[in-house]
Amino acid sequence: MELDPLVLSRIQFAFVVCFHAIFPVFTIGLASFIAVLEALSFKTGNPVWQKLSKFWIQVFAVVFGMGVVSGIVMSFQFGTNWSNFAYATANFLGPVLSYEVITAFFLEAAFLGVLLFGRDKVPQGVHLFAAIMVATGTFISSFWILSANSLMQTPDGLELRNGMYHVVSWADALFTASFAYRFAHMALASFLTAALVVAGVSAWFILQKREFETNRKALSIALWMLLILAPLQVFIGDLHGLNTLKHQPMKVAAMEGNWQTSNGVPLLLFAIPDQDAQTNHFEVKVPNMASYVLTHDWNGEVPGLNEVAPEMQPPVFIVFWAFRVMVAMGLLMVLFSIWGLVLRVKGKYYQSTSFLQGLRLMSLSPFFAVLAGWVVTETGRAPWLIYGQMTHAQGVTPSLTGGMALFTLIGYIVVYALVFSAGVYYLLKVFRGGIEKANRPHEQDEVERAKRPFSAAHASLEGDN
Numbered sequence: 385m386e387l388d389p390l391v392l393s394r395i396q397f398a399f400v401v402c403f404h405a406i407f408p409v410f411t412i413g414l415a416s417f418i419a420v421l422e423a424l425s426f427k428t429g430n431p432v433w434q435k436l437s438k439f440w441i442q443v444f445a446v447v448f449g450m451g452v453v454s455g456i457v458m459s460f461q462f463g464t465n466w467s468n469f470a471y472a473t474a475n476f477l478g479p480v481l482s483y484e485v486i487t488a489f490f491l492e493a494a495f496l497g498v499l500l501f502g503r504d505k506v507p508q509g510v511h512l513f514a515a516i517m518v519a520t521g522t523f524i525s526s527f528w529i530l531s532a533n534s535l536m537q538t539p540d541g542l543e544l545r546n547g548m549y550h551v552v553s554w555a556d557a558l559f560t561a562s563f564a565y566r567f568a569h570m571a572l573a574s575f576l577t578a579a580l581v582v583a584g585v586s587a588w589f590i591l592q593k594r595e596f597e598t599n600r601k602a603l604s605i606a607l608w609m610l611l612i613l614a615p616l617q618v619f620i621g622d623l624h625g626l627n628t629l630k631h632q633p634m635k636v637a638a639m640e641g642n643w644q645t646s647n648g649v650p651l652l653l654f655a656i657p658d659q660d661a662q663t664n665h666f667e668v669k670v671p672n673m674a675s676y677v678l679t680h681d682w683n684g685e686v687p688g689l690n691e692v693a694p695e696m697q698p699p700v701f702i703v704f705w706a707f708r709v710m711v712a713m714g715l716l717m718v719l720f721s722i723w724g725l726v727l728r729v730k731g732k733y734y735q736s737t738s739f740l741q742g743l744r745l746m747s748l749s750p751f752f753a754v755l756a757g758w759v760v761t762e763t764g765r766a767p768w769l770i771y772g773q774m775t776h777a778q779g780v781t782p783s784l785t786g787g788m789a790l791f792t793l794i795g796y797i798v799v800y801a802l803v804f805s806a807g808v809y810y811l812l813k814v815f816r817g818g819i820e821k822a823n824r825p826h827e828q829d830e831v832e833r834a835k836r837p838f839s840a841a842h843a844s845l846e847g848d849n
Contacts, residue, residue, distance in 0.1 A: 387786020584747025
């Protein structure tokens with residue numbers, strides 16, 4: 385069987401992006417949560433906030449390390465697997481990736497050490513400032529990355545000359561038609577991820593009757609965040625969908641499993657899209673609902689996949705079901721936010737075992753939602769690398785062979801498996817140690833600890849060995 389370098393390169397990039405995405409989406413929200421804890425500690429002097437901050441800083445250290453390790457190699461693929469794309473977009477992507485390093489990485493590097501190791505070495509106000517700067521750095525990083533991605537989704541501000549894009553308007557290139565919606569959607573996703581992980585871990589500790597008062601406060605903050613952000617994310621998601629309908633209609637057609645452009649299109653709750661036959665099987669639908677959701681008109685027109693040739697359609701089955709996974713996770717978040725509010729009003733949400741157990745399970749839901757959302761975003765753009773301008777086939781490295789692509793794919797899988805295993809190992813140690821161990825006096829030399837990977841999380845866990 386002949387190995388297709390294009391298919392393998394797409395699989396590799398999808399794997400690398402999905403693996404990496406789960407870490408920054410968590411650390412962006414968690415960094416802001418830690419900054420809030422530090423601010424509360426600074427303002428009130430209540431030791432509970434500092435105890436929480438010490439614990440979640442350990443979690444942040446591990447996840448941030450995994451994100452850095454998995455993210456550094458991601459950009460290497462531009463040169464190895466997508467050299468035509470890298471050459472064509474160098475005038476834009478080169479500066480953007482450099483700006484991310486200069487503005488975000490440098491900021492994080494300058495203050496991360498203070499956040500992780502400087503609590504007892506600098507004034508509390510300086511430590512708070514370091515936490516704010518690290519949180520700011522994560523947002524700056526997401527700005528540049530999402531700006532680059534938005535250009536690939538809704539290109540603007542570029543002019544193609546002799547096979548190379550030249551920036552004619554940096555404002556238009558950085559702030560494309562979809563950027564604001566994409567940035568807001570991902571920022572809320574990050575906050576929701578942090579809120580649900582904090583809620584799930586706090587619920588687990590409460591069920592174990594560990595540090596009840598401390599974890600009660602963390603759970604309360606997380607549930608308020610969930611109550612506010614989950615409905616807001618649904619609203620932003622709706623706006624993002626309307627924007628996608630305008631600029632990427634075939635992506636929306638695949639999301640809805642709609643093969644024919646028509647009015648009064650039903651919302652498919654279940655279907656098995658058949659791309660070869662250009663139809664769906666076993667449909668379960670709500671009449672006219674897709675038209676209403678997408679156009680806010682019960683009889684609105686929804687584009688169909690029949691508007692383009694089959695080879696120019698995205699993989700419908702993948703996009704269709706990934707979209708439903710994302711929406712299902714979002715609706716579950718809304719339901720849990722309402723459930724939590726009802727229990728809060730009754731004064732029972734700390735005592736409801738079923739609710740606390742449910743929160744433990746829900747702590748994984750934002751990761752499924754984020755991965756499904758990225759699959760919709762990236763796979764739904766197919767076959768375009770730059771929407772409407774460059775296909776995947778045009779962007780792949782001409783000299784790349786199937787064997788070379790398979791070798792690097794296997795290499796990424798092996799290395800990422802090792803990174804993931806090491807990270808999970810350290811995270812489990814942090815969670816087993818809990819807030820009690822995170823706040824236990826350290827006996828090991830600070831300088832020696834700082835030389836080892838994940839040392840910020842590992843320092844207080846030596847007693848487990």
